[in-house]
Amino acid sequence: MQIVRKLGSTPFGLALPAFTILVVIFGMPVVRLFLISLNAPAFSLMNYEAFLGQPANIRVLLQTIEISAAVTAICVIIGYPTAYLMVAASKPIRITLIVLVVLPYLTSGLARTYAWIAILGDHGLINNLLLELGIISNPLNLIYNRTAVYIGMVHVILPTVILPMVSVMLGIDKSLMAAARSMGARPLAAFWRVFLPLSLPGVRSGSLLAFVFCLGFYVIPAALGGLRDAMLSTFIASQVASSFNMARIGAAAFILLAITVALLSIFGLDLSRTQISSTSPRKPWLTGFRSVSAATRLFNELSAPFRSKRWITQIHRARGDSRRWKMLGTAFVVIVMSYLLFPSLLVIIMSFSAGTSLGFPTGGLSLQWYRSFFSDPSWTGALWISVEIGATVAILSTIAGTLAAYGLNRTFPQQRGFLTTLLLAPNILPGIVVAVAIYLGLLQLGLIGSLTGIVLAHSVVAIGIVVVIVSGTLANFDIGLEQAANSMRAGPLQTFIRVTLPLISPGIIGGAIFAFLSSFDDIVITSLISGFSIRTLPLKMWENIRNQIDPTMAAVSSLLMLVPILWLFVLYVMWWRSNAKGQAPLPEPTA
Known part of the structure; x- marks a missing residue:
C-alpha cells in the first residue's frame, strides 16, 4: 500500500493508468500484429510480397x-x-x-x-x-x-x-x-x-x-x-x-x-528554422542557392534608389482598389462558410x-420524422446505448487523462514531449490501423461484442484528447499557488482538490465533452468491436446509409447537428463563470 501511495505521488505514477490502458489495449496488440504480419517466429516478408504482388492492391x-x-x-x-x-x-x-x-x-x-x-x-x-x-x-x-x-x-x-x-x-x-x-x-x-x-x-x-x-x-x-x-x-x-x-x-x-x-x-x-549552422558541410545545391541569394542582394542594392523614389510616389496615391479587395475577401469567406x-x-x-x-x-412542415425516430425502439435503443457508452468513456478518459496531463506537466520538457506523443499515437495514426490493433487486443481479452470492450477501445482515443485539452489549461496555471498551499501544511491530495482542480475545471469539463463527442460519433472502431450484438447510433445510421435511405435519418442527423451547439454553449458558460471568478474583487480587510 505504501508503494502504491508513493508511486501515485510521482509524475509518471499519475500517468500510469492512462499508459496502462494504452499499452494493454493498443500498444501490445500493435507489436503482436506486426509480428503476425512477419509470420513470427519464422519471420518472412511473404505477406508484404503477396500484398505488393497484386496489381489491384497497388492501385488501391x-x-x-x-x-x-x-x-x-x-x-x-x-x-x-x-x-x-x-x-x-x-x-x-x-x-x-x-x-x-x-x-x-x-x-x-x-x-x-x-x-x-x-x-x-x-x-x-x-x-x-x-x-x-x-x-x-x-x-x-x-x-x-x-x-x-x-x-x-x-x-x-x-x-x-x-x-x-x-x-x-x-x-x-x-x-x-x-x-x-x-x-x-x-x-x-x-x-x-x-x-x-x-x-x-x-x-x-x-x-x-x-x-x-x-x-x-x-x-x-x-x-x-x-x-x-x-x-x-x-x-x-x-x-x-x-x-x-x-x-x-x-x-x-x-x-x-x-x-x-x-x-x-x-x-x-520544425521546418520554420531558417538558420544554418556555419559548421555544417557545404552542399552543391546550397552553394548555388547562396550564389543566387548574393546576386539577388546585389540587384536589390543597385535598385534601391529607384525603388525608394517609386515608393515615395506611391505612398500618397489613393488606394481605390482597397474596397474591391475587401469585398472580394468578404465574398470568399462567405462562400467558404x-x-x-x-x-x-x-x-x-x-x-x-x-x-x-x-x-x-x-x-410543407411536419414533425413526422421526429415522431418516427422517438417511437421506433431500434432508433431510441441505439441512441441510449451510444449515450451510455459515451458517458462511461467520458468519465474514464477524463480521470485517466487529467491525471496523466497533471503528471506530465511536472516532468522535464524532453520527457513530456516523448510521453505525450505516445499517448497521442492513437489520435495521430490512421483510424483503420488503430481499429485493427484494438480489435486484436480485445480479441485476446475476450471482449469483442461487449460494452466493456467498446468503452476501452474508445477510451484509447479519448484519453489523448483529454490530455491535450487539460495540458493546455495547465500551461497557464500558476504553480506558486500549490507551493503556497503546501507551505500552509496542505497535503498533495488536499492541494489538488482545493486549489488545482477548481482552477483547471474548465479544461477538464472541455476534455470530458470532447471525449464524449469522440466516442458518440465513432464508427470505424465500433464497427469492428461491436460484433453483431451491440448497435450504437452511428452503426444504425451507417447501416441505413448503405442499405436504404430512411427519411428518419434527416431527423437523426438534425438532432446530432444541434449537439455541438449545446456543448459550445456549456463551454461558454464555464469559461464565463471562470473569468467572472477570476475578476471578482478581493474582500476588504477587516479592521
Whole structure:
C-alpha cells in the first residue's frame, strides 16, 4: 500500500493508468500484429510480397495516396486565405468565424455524409432543382464518383486545416508587416517575405494532419464513392469482415502505417528554422542557392534608389482598389462558410418535410420524422446505448487523462514531449490501423461484442484528447499557488482538490465533452468491436446509409447537428463563470 501511495505521488505514477490502458489495449496488440504480419517466429516478408504482388492492391494504395494528397492540397488552397482573412478581421467577427468553423468540426461525420447524399443524390437538392427548372431531363450522376469523394472529404477535413493556421497566424506580430511596409515593401512583397514564412508552421501542421487523417478515411469513400474509388482503409475493413486473415490484414495495415510514420518523421520536424549552422558541410545545391541569394542582394542594392523614389510616389496615391479587395475577401469567406454550414442547414430544413419522402422544397412542415425516430425502439435503443457508452468513456478518459496531463506537466520538457506523443499515437495514426490493433487486443481479452470492450477501445482515443485539452489549461496555471498551499501544511491530495482542480475545471469539463463527442460519433472502431450484438447510433445510421435511405435519418442527423451547439454553449458558460471568478474583487480587510 505504501508503494502504491508513493508511486501515485510521482509524475509518471499519475500517468500510469492512462499508459496502462494504452499499452494493454493498443500498444501490445500493435507489436503482436506486426509480428503476425512477419509470420513470427519464422519471420518472412511473404505477406508484404503477396500484398505488393497484386496489381489491384497497388492501385488501391496509390489511389489512397492520390486522393489524400489531392484533398490536402485543396484544403490548403482554400484554408490559407480563409485563415488569413479570419485573422485580419476584427475580434468580434474573428470569434464568430472561428465558432462557425468549429461547429461543423464537432458535428457528426455520418450526419455530414448524409447531408451530401441529400444534396448530390439522384433525388437530391441539385438534381431536383435542375429538373424543376427544365435544364435536365434525367438526374445527373453527381454521386458515387471521385468528385463526390473530394467534396465530402474536403468538407470534413477543411476545419482541421484552418484552425492550426489561425492559431499560428494569431501569434505573428503585426508590427513586422508594418515595418516591412515602412521600409518600402509593397503589400504583396511584405506578405511574401515576412508573413508567409512565419505562417508556414501552421500550414505544415494543418496539411500533415489532413493527409494523415485522409489516409485512414473509411466512411466517406464508402458512402459517396464508387467501386473504383476504394481506399486502403475500406480494403482493410472488408478483409476483417470477410477473410479474417490477420497476417494479410496486418501487412496492409503496416504498409499504411509506414507511409504515415515516414511523413511524420520527415515533415514533423520544425521546418520554420531558417538558420544554418556555419559548421555544417557545404552542399552543391546550397552553394548555388547562396550564389543566387548574393546576386539577388546585389540587384536589390543597385535598385534601391529607384525603388525608394517609386515608393515615395506611391505612398500618397489613393488606394481605390482597397474596397474591391475587401469585398472580394468578404465574398470568399462567405462562400467558404456556406460550404461548411449549408449541408447541415439543408438537412435540418428537410427533416421537417411533410411529404412521404425527403426532398427540397419540403412541400410543407411536419414533425413526422421526429415522431418516427422517438417511437421506433431500434432508433431510441441505439441512441441510449451510444449515450451510455459515451458517458462511461467520458468519465474514464477524463480521470485517466487529467491525471496523466497533471503528471506530465511536472516532468522535464524532453520527457513530456516523448510521453505525450505516445499517448497521442492513437489520435495521430490512421483510424483503420488503430481499429485493427484494438480489435486484436480485445480479441485476446475476450471482449469483442461487449460494452466493456467498446468503452476501452474508445477510451484509447479519448484519453489523448483529454490530455491535450487539460495540458493546455495547465500551461497557464500558476504553480506558486500549490507551493503556497503546501507551505500552509496542505497535503498533495488536499492541494489538488482545493486549489488545482477548481482552477483547471474548465479544461477538464472541455476534455470530458470532447471525449464524449469522440466516442458518440465513432464508427470505424465500433464497427469492428461491436460484433453483431451491440448497435450504437452511428452503426444504425451507417447501416441505413448503405442499405436504404430512411427519411428518419434527416431527423437523426438534425438532432446530432444541434449537439455541438449545446456543448459550445456549456463551454461558454464555464469559461464565463471562470473569468467572472477570476475578476471578482478581493474582500476588504477587516479592521
